[in-house]
Amino acid sequence: MIGELFIDPNRCIGCRACEEACSECPGHGGHTMIHLDYLERSTSVQTAPTVCMHCTNPACASVCPADAIKVDAVGVVLSALAERCIGCGNCVLACPFGVPEVHAGYELMMKCDLCYDRTAVGQKPMCATVCPSGALFYGTREEVEDLRRARPLNLFQFGDEVVRTRNHLMVPAPTGVLPVTWANGPPRSRAEHHLEEALC
Amino acid sequence: MARLPAPDEALTRAFGPHLNYEPPGGFARRPAPDRKVNTHCCFCGQQCGVTLLVKDEKVIGVEPWEEFPFNQGKLCPKGVKRYLQNNHPDRLLYPLVRTGRGFDRIPWDEALDLVAERVTRLQARGGRDSVAVLSGASLTNEKAYLMGKFARLALGTRHIDYNGRLCMVAAGAANLKAFGIDRAANPWADIVTTDLVMVLGSNVSECSPITTDYIWRARDRGAKLIVVDPRLTPIARTADLYLPVRPGRDSALMNAILHAVIRLGGVDQDFVERHTTGFEDVRATVARYAPETVERLVGIPARRISEAAELWVQAPRTMLLHARGIEHHTKGVENVLACINLVLASGKIGKPGCGYATITGQGNGQGAREQGQRCNQLPGARDIENPAHRAEVAVAWGVAESSLPGKGATAPEIMEMIHRGEIRGLLSICFNPLVSLPDATFTREALERLGFFVAIDFFLSETARHADLVLPGSLHEEDEGTVTSTEGRVIRIRKAVDPPGAARPDWEIVCDLARRLGRGALFEFHSPADIFEELRRVSRGGVADYSGITYEKIERQMGVFWPCPALDHPGTPRLFEGGRFHHSDGRARFHAVDYRPPAEDVDDEYPIILTTGRVVSQFLSGTQTRRIGPLVDQYPEPQVEMHPKLAARLGIRDGERVRVLSRRGDVELPAHVVSTIRPDTVFIPYHWPGRRSANRLTLRAYDLIAGIPEFKVVAVRIERLSA
Numbered sequence: 001m002i003g004e005l006f007i008d009p010n011r012c013i014g015c016r017a018c019e020e021a022c023s024e025c026p027g028h029g030g031h032t033m034i035h036l037d038y039l040e041r042s043t044s045v046q047t048a049p050t051v052c053m054h055c056t057n058p059a060c061a062s063v064c065p066a067d068a069i070k071v072d073a074v075g076v077v078l079s080a081l082a083e084r085c086i087g088c089g090n091c092v093l094a095c096p097f098g099v100p101e102v103h104a105g106y107e108l109m110m111k112c113d114l115c116y117d118r119t120a121v122g123q124k125p126m127c128a129t130v131c132p133s134g135a136l137f138y139g140t141r142e143e144v145e146d147l148r149r150a151r152p153l154n155l156f157q158f159g160d161e162v163v164r165t166r167n168h169l170m171v172p173a174p175t176g177v178l179p180v181t182w183a184n185g186p187p188r189s190r191a192e193h194h195l196e197e198a199l200c
Numbered sequence: 201m202a203r204l205p206a207p208d209e210a211l212t213r214a215f216g217p218h219l220n221y222e223p224p225g226g227f228a229r230r231p232a233p234d235r236k237v238n239t240h241c242c243f244c245g246q247q248c249g250v251t252l253l254v255k256d257e258k259v260i261g262v263e264p265w266e267e268f269p270f271n272q273g274k275l276c277p278k279g280v281k282r283y284l285q286n287n288h289p290d291r292l293l294y295p296l297v298r299t300g301r302g303f304d305r306i307p308w309d310e311a312l313d314l315v316a317e318r319v320t321r322l323q324a325r326g327g328r329d330s331v332a333v334l335s336g337a338s339l340t341n342e343k344a345y346l347m348g349k350f351a352r353l354a355l356g357t358r359h360i361d362y363n364g365r366l367c368m369v370a371a372g373a374a375n376l377k378a379f380g381i382d383r384a385a386n387p388w389a390d391i392v393t394t395d396l397v398m399v400l401g402s403n404v405s406e407c408s409p410i411t412t413d414y415i416w417r418a419r420d421r422g423a424k425l426i427v428v429d430p431r432l433t434p435i436a437r438t439a440d441l442y443l444p445v446r447p448g449r450d451s452a453l454m455n456a457i458l459h460a461v462i463r464l465g466g467v468d469q470d471f472v473e474r475h476t477t478g479f480e481d482v483r484a485t486v487a488r489y490a491p492e493t494v495e496r497l498v499g500i501p502a503r504r505i506s507e508a509a510e511l512w513v514q515a516p517r518t519m520l521l522h523a524r525g526i527e528h529h530t531k532g533v534e535n536v537l538a539c540i541n542l543v544l545a546s547g548k549i550g551k552p553g554c555g556y557a558t559i560t561g562q563g564n565g566q567g568a569r570e571q572g573q574r575c576n577q578l579p580g581a582r583d584i585e586n587p588a589h590r591a592e593v594a595v596a597w598g599v600a601e602s603s604l605p606g607k608g609a610t611a612p613e614i615m616e617m618i619h620r621g622e623i624r625g626l627l628s629i630c631f632n633p634l635v636s637l638p639d640a641t642f643t644r645e646a647l648e649r650l651g652f653f654v655a656i657d658f659f660l661s662e663t664a665r666h667a668d669l670v671l672p673g674s675l676h677e678e679d680e681g682t683v684t685s686t687e688g689r690v691i692r693i694r695k696a697v698d699p700p701g702a703a704r705p706d707w708e709i710v711c712d713l714a715r716r717l718g719r720g721a722l723f724e725f726h727s728p729a730d731i732f733e734e735l736r737r738v739s740r741g742g743v744a745d746y747s748g749i750t751y752e753k754i755e756r757q758m759g760v761f762w763p764c765p766a767l768d769h770p771g772t773p774r775l776f777e778g779g780r781f782h783h784s785d786g787r788a789r790f791h792a793v794d795y796r797p798p799a800e801d802v803d804d805e806y807p808i809i810l811t812t813g814r815v816v817s818q819f820l821s822g823t824q825t826r827r828i829g830p831l832v833d834q835y836p837e838p839q840v841e842m843h844p845k846l847a848a849r850l851g852i853r854d855g856e857r858v859r860v861l862s863r864r865g866d867v868e869l870p871a872h873v874v875s876t877i878r879p880d881t882v883f884i885p886y887h888w889p890g891r892r893s894a895n896r897l898t899l900r901a902y903d904l905i906a907g908i909p910e911f912k913v914v915a916v917r918i919e920r921l922s923a
Binding site: 010012013014015017020023024026028029041043044047124129130131133134149189194197198200 | 227280412440499500830874876
């Protein structure tokens with residue numbers, strides 16, 4: 001039974017342990033399939049990991065002209081098959097979450113396959129094992145709901161289209177569908193207001 | 201004559217730092233391991249469990265060690281990539297002697313003879329105390345014990361101190377004064393079950409990342425979080441209450457919070473009367489620190505200070521955690537005592553989910569301050585000036601009490617004495633003072649005046665470049681031993697591979713030196729286990745009693761918390777249960793603390809406060825982490841972090857290189873303009889040497905009790921390069 005990944009950007013501390021651990025996974029050749037970004041470092045230390053969400057109907061697979069991206073029986077979207085991938089980059093353009101990358105020199109789409117070699121034998125993915133803040137959690141929906149106040153969400157609305165994913169985003173309150181819109185920087189935290197009040 | 205034997209650039213070409221990115225043979229061809237070794241990370245005091253993968257006697261990778269209870273597989277980026285320090289091109293493989301051109305290889309026997317000859321000659325001329333030892337808190341308990349014994353009995357010098365002087369000593373001294381013992385009062389598991397976590401001067405997300413998860417697990421249960429820090433760190437970002445204190449004003453802030461707690465009726469009178477002494481002095485002192493009175497001083501509106509007191513009083517259980525942010529001060533001990541006053545006054549200690557801890561910085565920051573390598577200390581955390589303690593150790597070592605030297609100089613004082621020519625010889629291990637001590641220009645001058653300098657090191661650190669002789673010792677994964685983590689949990693460090701080339705385990709080198717100095721009979725150790733057996737025995741009856749701890753018991757229990765005075769004793773995860781403290785009367789001590797200004801306050805000439813610290817991808821002086829490619833890529837060079845308001849006033853753009861000047865020197869670094877820091881404060885991380893060293897700016901001002909330098913408040917000015 002392969003579990004699910006729960007991503008809570010609120011807990012993320014930007015340490016990049018996930019990237020460093022992912023690069024240690026066999027078959028990655030020292031590259032990471034998870035990416036850590038600052039939302040807007042000039043005003044906030046908020047960071048967030050970006051990793052394949054494993055869509056139920058993955059856009060990357062449907063636009064692949066070589067039919068190189070497969071979904072397995074439990075819904076894991078696998079990395080492109082090396083013998084089929086033509087490095088066209090369609091998947092990079094199609095993914096609503098901005099996940100896949102085509103590595104120069106490899107001419108091959110590489111992305112997270114949920115640590116298939118580990119999770120298939122009952123281990124946790126490297127990123128979620130090491131994450132020191134719990135921003136990445138691997139397990140079942142019941143487990144995470146039992147442990148945490150934040151709630152899992154896996155329906156995202158891009159324009160008119162709703163995308164269902166295998167992995168979840170943790171959000172502060174129960175939410176049905178999360179509309180994904182262009183935000184102008186991260187939301188202001190209470191602590192940021194407290195800093196503005198500092199007497200200098 | 202310890203000037204550099206060759207230009208810095210030539211030494212860098214020969215000895216690095218070079219960057220290691222891949223396991224031996226590269227990622228593509230990484231084989232399956234022959235064996236897996238469960239050990240711990242070599243870096244910070246969290247001491248996360250980690251599994252090293254070994255193939256053909258080389259460390260080829262890492263796996264999380266999920267069974268170890270403290271971190272359950274969690275690691276920061278340093279823990280993931282720490283294995284890349286092994287098989288490193290910069291690794292020292294042979295003893296090296298300085299020549300006119302650089303360093304040349306020398307056989308071990310000649311090297312050890314040379315140390316004995318030069319040390320003996322210096323001591324014959326200048327007395328035994330003319331030779332000093334600088335040691336480190338990343339060493340195992342066994343090595344820390346050995347270094348203390350070596351200095352006092354083989355060299356016969358009083359001058360041994362360690363780099364914990366830059367880390368744990370303010371908290372240690374304050375804990376000893378208040379509690380009669382110097383250890384975290386609670387295991388980390390108590391963080392999870394508390395109702396309020398208060399974190400002061402600790403960027404836990406970068407400096408002790410695993411603690412972040414403990415805090416979040418408490419918050420998942422509904423606990424509140426207060427963070428006190430001049431920088432809005434990742435853990436501060438989500439806090440319920442963030443107090444952006446002006447650097448150097450912590451004792452005034454803590455007095456004000458206690459003032460407000462007393463006003464709210466938050467004093468546990470019963471606890472105070474039954475288990476403490478000295479509260480009336482504290483009450484009288486904090487009466488002068490109303491939040492409204494000190495708000496301009498501490499830089500935080502009074503209503504926020506009162507809010508902290510309200511949260512504190514409302515929470516049935518609290519955990520107060522602090523680290524170097526309040527300790528790196530000329531009043532570091534006072535800042536810590538002011539925190540302890542709040543904890544004691546409200547009786548919130550010694551209970552499940554309720555207590556207090558300083559977060560240890562270095563790998564063995566706890567254990568290395570107990571085994572007798574501190575200038576004022578003998579094994580078992582005994583006091584070198586206490587006649588009864590001296591007698592106990594003298595008996596255990598089989599020497600006359602009168603032959604034990606007295607209290608020596610602190611590490612910064614040793615450097616001052618070298619500068620004045622009073623100390624002529626130096627043996628250093630596990631310490632890179634040229635990067636880590638304040639006023640790096642002064643440190644370099646001191647190193648250049650040494651008559652003889654021998655360094656035991658695994659890479660040629662910036663300090664070791666000044667040595668006459670460099671002895672290649674062992675990396676963390678090349679020897680057995682124990683360390684004591686931030687919780688006070690004694691754990692096992694396991695050897696994964698042998699030292700490469702002609703490099704040797706540190707303890708063997710030190711025992712060989714003792715033999716050549718004619719004291720071999722006191723150093724008949726054949727393994728780290730031998731040293732631990734003696735350490736256990738000598739610690740019996742001391743404050744830090746390890747006598748009931750064995751290697752086997754550590755492995756069976758996944759660590760043993762000291763004090764552990766008997767083999768059938770399970771260890772002591774939580775201290776002070778039932779309000780029993782370690783002073784002879786069983787009571788804790790309050791200490792009234794009046795605020796004092798920092799040693800160097802801002803003025804018209806130097807109007808900006810500089811505070812220094814760490815980044816998550818580097819560790820301390822960077823001897824190891826500046827050689828690990830993926831970690832260097834995360835944060836390649838120091839930047840000066842400043843608020844947009846300050847940048848606008850100075851006309852500085854983000855990314856622009858600027859000059860930061862203090863009364864000691866200057867550095868040129870890129871500006872990092874971010875609104876996550878107080879507008880009156882700038883921040884520079886200190887992990888780098890030379891022209892990029894934050895410690896070119898810092899000052900030689902120390903806490904009067906603990907001797908810790910004031911790294912956190914420095915007066916600077918900033919100039920545009922083009923101006």
